[in-house]
Amino acid sequence: MSAQIETTTTKRFIxxxxxxxxxxxxxxxxxxxxxxxxxxxxIDERVTVEPEQTVELESVTLEPRLIGALRIDVEALLDTSxxxxxxxxxxxxxxxxxxxxxxxxxxxxxxxxxxxxSGSWEQEDVLGGLDVKLGEQDxxxxxxxxxxxxxxxxxxxxxNVNAPVPFxxxxxxxxxxxxxxxxxxxxTLTMTILSYISxxxxxxxxxxxxxxxxxxxxxxxxxxxxxxxxxxxxxLADETSPARLSVNLSIKDGLGNQIYSERHPIxxxxxxxxxxxxxxxxxxxxxxxxxxxxxxxxxxxxxxxxEPVDRxxxxxxxxxxTVTTVDGIKTITVDEA
Amino acid sequence: xxPKFFAIAAFLIAFLSILAxxxxxxxxxxxxxxxESSVNYWPRHDTHVSGIFIGGNFQTTxxxxxxxxxxFRGGGPAAGK
Numbered sequence: 203m204s205a206q207i208e209t210t211t212t213k214r215f216i217x218x219x220x221x222x223x224x225x226x227x228x229x230x231x232x233x234x235x236x237x238x239x240x241x242x243x244x245i246d247e248r249v250t251v252e253p254e255q256t257v258e259l260e261s262v263t264l265e266p267r268l269i270g271a272l273r274i275d276v277e278a279l280l281d282t283s284x285x286x287x288x289x290x291x292x293x294x295x296x297x298x299x300x301x302x303x304x305x306x307x308x309x310x311x312x313x314x315x316x317x318x319x320s321g322s323w324e325q326e327d328v329l330g331g332l333d334v335k336l337g338e339q340d341x342x343x344x345x346x347x348x349x350x351x352x353x354x355x356x357x358x359x360x361x362n363v364n365a366p367v368p369f370x371x372x373x374x375x376x377x378x379x380x381x382x383x384x385x386x387x388x389x390t391l392t393m394t395i396l397s398y399i400s401x402x403x404x405x406x407x408x409x410x411x412x413x414x415x416x417x418x419x420x421x422x423x424x425x426x427x428x429x430x431x432x433x434x435x436x437x438l439a440d441e442t443s444p445a446r447l448s449v450n451l452s453i454k455d456g457l458g459n460q461i462y463s464e465r466h467p468i469x470x471x472x473x474x475x476x477x478x479x480x481x482x483x484x485x486x487x488x489x490x491x492x493x494x495x496x497x498x499x500x501x502x503x504x505x506x507x508x509e510p511v512d513r514x515x516x517x518x519x520x521x522x523x524t525v526t527t528v529d530g531i532k533t534i535t536v537d538e539a
Numbered sequence: 540x541x542p543k544f545f546a547i548a549a550f551l552i553a554f555l556s557i558l559a560x561x562x563x564x565x566x567x568x569x570x571x572x573x574x575e576s577s578v579n580y581w582p583r584h585d586t587h588v589s590g591i592f593i594g595g596n597f598q599t600t601x602x603x604x605x606x607x608x609x610x611f612r613g614g615g616p617a618a619g620k
Binding site for chain 2: 217219220222223225226227229230237264268269270271272289290292298299300301302303304305306329330331332333334336342344377378379380381382383385386387390393394396397400401403404523
């Protein structure tokens with residue numbers, strides 16, 4: 203009896219479902235990109251409104267549309283330490299109020315002194331915005347107006363500051379609500395990461411064996427031409443460990459004959475505690491196999507030097523899937539005598 | 540199993556978020572004969588609708604012009620000192 207070992211590169215074991223997540227993520231990003239081309243600017247105007255007065259802007263025609271809405275963005279150009287309460291209003295041709303939305307804007311600034319140092323600070327919330335669309339009816343001419351209800355100083359104790367407030371009003375049509383796209387972006391990104399990780403964790407665990415020593419081994423029935431086998435070795439070592447250890451992985455067939463044996467150097471990751479002392483060192487090693495004939499195989503791991511090794515874990519999984527094309531798969535064919 | 544679940548979830552999230560953003564689901568819908576027409580409204584920059592639709596007409600909240608008086612006192616680190 204003999205065994206042939208070949209090193210293969212294949213895409214046979216890719217799980218394409220995670221690509222669907224990736225495509226979904228790309229679609230959301232594309233949708234965000236295309237949202238830049240749908241809107242059309244209608245008004246960009248600066249108006250000054252006296253307290254308790256209303257100023258009308260030009261009228262715009264609202265049309266029922268499938269994509270986007272009419273967006274009214276308002277920026278209050280406030281002086282330092284002022285707040286304003288105002289309303290964005292929409293009137294029809296008969297001067298009847300169609301809709302209104304209220305906003306409070308404020309702008310604070312000042313200086314600070316502390317321990318001989320000083321500087322200035324500035325805080326503001328000067329933006330307001332309303333998105334409107336039509337229901338299932340014909341187009342409509344609407345007039346946009348801004349009414350200021352109150353202007354006050356920052357502390358707000360004396361409310362009536364009789365000062366006009368300039369506003370920068372920007373109206374665009376066909377605007378897409380990108381807030382949903384941000385939700386979609388982070389949602390699909392999370393799902394893409396999760397599906398990527400979950401593909402790497404596919405497979406049925408056939409062997410999970412841990413021992414507080416440097417060598418571990420176990421036997422299981424697994425393999426077959428269509429089953430990708432993943433061997434994972436996890437090592438826990440103490441602070442006396444050298445930077446690299448050597449892992450010897452060997453496989454024996456059903457008769458106990460060794461069909462594969464290879465020595466792999468692996469780097470350790472040293473974990474430090476809060477004081478900067480090395481607490482432990484860990485390492486992980488994995489290798490993929492195709493054992494063309496399903497049967498009983500024994501997997502044996504030996505870590506050298508063995509003195510610093512506290513614990514060795516051997517995990518063998520079959521029917522493993524991969525995220526991309528993988529190389530370095532050892533295909534082992536056992537001939538019968 | 541899990542990769543499939545995450546892939547379906549990703550696809551649904553993408554589909555629904557693109558649909559909601561392109562149809563402007565949360566914009567204020569003008570004169571719809573339903574009182575709940577502003578149910579989906581999602582304020583931008585803290586700008587709140589100051590009324591409700593009753594029978595297709597917009598009715599403002601009675602005390603809206605009092606909004607700034609007493610209730611709101613500006614903001615920033617100096618406020619409330």
